[in-house]
Amino acid sequence: MGTETLDSTAPPRVSMVMPVHNGARWLAEAIESVLAQDFADFELILVDDASRDASPAIMADAAARDTRVRLLRLDANVGLPAALNHGFAVACGELHSWTSDDNLLRPQMLDRLVATLDAKPDADIVHADFMLIDDAGGELGRSRVGPVDRLLYGNNVGACFLYRARVTEALGGYDTALFGVEDYDFWLRAAQRFAFVALHEDLYLYRKHDGSLTSQRAERIQALTAEIVERALPETLPAHSRSEILLGLALRSRRRWRLDLVGRAFRADPAHVLAKAPAILRWSLVVARNRIAG
Numbered sequence: 001m002g003t004e005t006l007d008s009t010a011p012p013r014v015s016m017v018m019p020v021h022n023g024a025r026w027l028a029e030a031i032e033s034v035l036a037q038d039f040a041d042f043e044l045i046l047v048d049d050a051s052r053d054a055s056p057a058i059m060a061d062a063a064a065r066d067t068r069v070r071l072l073r074l075d076a077n078v079g080l081p082a083a084l085n086h087g088f089a090v091a092c093g094e095l096h097s098w099t100s101d102d103n104l105l106r107p108q109m110l111d112r113l114v115a116t117l118d119a120k121p122d123a124d125i126v127h128a129d130f131m132l133i134d135d136a137g138g139e140l141g142r143s144r145v146g147p148v149d150r151l152l153y154g155n156n157v158g159a160c161f162l163y164r165a166r167v168t169e170a171l172g173g174y175d176t177a178l179f180g181v182e183d184y185d186f187w188l189r190a191a192q193r194f195a196f197v198a199l200h201e202d203l204y205l206y207r208k209h210d211g212s213l214t215s216q217r218a219e220r221i222q223a224l225t226a227e228i229v230e231r232a233l234p235e236t237l238p239a240h241s242r243s244e245i246l247l248g249l250a251l252r253s254r255r256r257w258r259l260d261l262v263g264r265a266f267r268a269d270p271a272h273v274l275a276k277a278p279a280i281l282r283w284s285l286v287v288a289r290n291r292i293a294g
Contacts, residue, residue, distance in 0.1 A: 012068070014042035014110055014162070015093030019083035021049040023101030024058060026207065030101050031062045033205075035069075039110035045070045047087040050077040055101070081174040081182040088168050097162045104133075104205040105160075113162035116199050124194035125163040130204035140208065148187075148196040152229055152237075152245050155184040157196070160204035167194055180221040181228060188232040219255050226250075226261060243269035247276060251283045255290050 016034055020027060034044050046059045046069060056073075063069040072086060084098055095114065099105060109128070116126045132140040146156030171189050174182040190196075226249040233242060243265040250261035262280065266273040273280070 011092040011094075012041050012043040013093055014039070014095045014097065014114065015045060015088070015091035015165075016042055016110075017045045017047060017084055017087035017091065017096075017098040018101060019047045019049055019080055019087065019098070020051055020055050020059065020101045021077060021080075021083070022051050022053045022055060024051075024054040026102040027055055027058045028062075030099065030104060031058070031069075033104040033106075034099065035062070035066055036107055037105060037110045038107050039114055040068075042110060043068050043070055043092060045072060045087045045091060047083045048073045049079070049083040050074050079176065079179050081176045081179055084182070085173040085176070088173060091165070091168075094165050095162055096165055096168050099204075102207045102209070103159065104207075106203050106205065109160065109203040110162070112199065112201060112203055113160075116197060117162060117164070120197055122195055123197040124167055125157075125161060125190060125196045126199055127157045127161040127196065128199040128201055128203045130158055130160045130206050131202050133205050133207050135207070135209045137205075137207075142202055143206070144200060145198050147198060148191050151187060151191050152232060152241075153248065155181075155187065155225075157183070157187045158204075159206045163190070163194075170194075178224055178228065180217050181224045184225065185228045188228060192232075219253070222249075222253050223256070225252075226258065230261075230264075239269045240272055243272040247273060247280075251279065253287065255287060257284065257287050 018030065018034070031044070031046070046062070048056055048059060048071065059071055063071050070090070072090060074083065074086060078086070087098070088096060095117065097113070113126050113128065117123060127145050129142060129144050131142050134140055143158060145158040150156055167190055170193060171186060175185050178185045229245065229249060233245065246261050246265035246268065250258035250265065262273065
């Protein structure tokens with residue numbers, strides 16, 4: 001593993017990490033969207049997670065053109081959560097964020113997120129709305145982030161965020177065993193200790209395509225999601241809310257009958273589960289069809 005550091009005496013305010021593994025297709029565009037930010041006081045840490053395509057050359061070109069770019073090369077492919085941890089381990093900024101090699105920042109993203117945290121010193125994490133785009137960059141629709149008090153019902157923090165370095169330090173980074181839901185787990189743990197603020201401005205472009213992690217590992221991600229959400233449920237959570245969350249997790253599974261979750265939802269609030277009997281029946285039929293189809 002090797003690193004190339006910036007020749008600068010003053011640390012940047014923001015450290016932006018971009019993990020890359022064979023991401024050449026959209027990588028140059030993704031990097032340029034960071035370098036073109038209106039807010040210029042940042043470092044971009046490109047973590048090459050043992051890429052075998054043209055990604056290393058694209059990253060080297062970016063570093064040669066802009067001294068704000070740092071390269072961190074990993075000798076073996078460690079996966080997204082570990083690559084993020086490697087990047088933040090060398091980060092110098094007081095504010096942290098990360099992005100993917102297939103997504104894009106709008107030019108005003110960092111400026112607006114930094115300004116929000118500066119205006120709200122009691123807040124530790126700011127997250128903002130974003131636009132879904134397709135392979136060609138066509139807009140599919142805006143995703144509006146939700147309040148953190150609804151985080152147990154789904155990952156409503158979204159893909160556009162900035163948080164203070166102390167959040168990274170306190171949480172110990174991303175859980176390397178939770179590839180695919182490492183961000184959701186991070187937010188669930190952060191919500192127990194830190195203050196969030198939602199910014200309803202479209203500041204980021206999130207690309208949906210067949211090669212994305214969420215497309216490739218959907219069922220595994222659903223199982224991990226159920227695991228981390230159930231682990232995060234507070235003992236003081238009202239029985240109805242517990243039942244609602246557990247049943248919702250079960251009904252999201254499309255290839256497995258999560259009767260274990262249904263059972264725990266029933267034990268928490270039998271009336272709620274009985275009222276949802278038609279939805280449970282429809283879900284059972286969907287799972288059966290998907291399993292038969294292979």
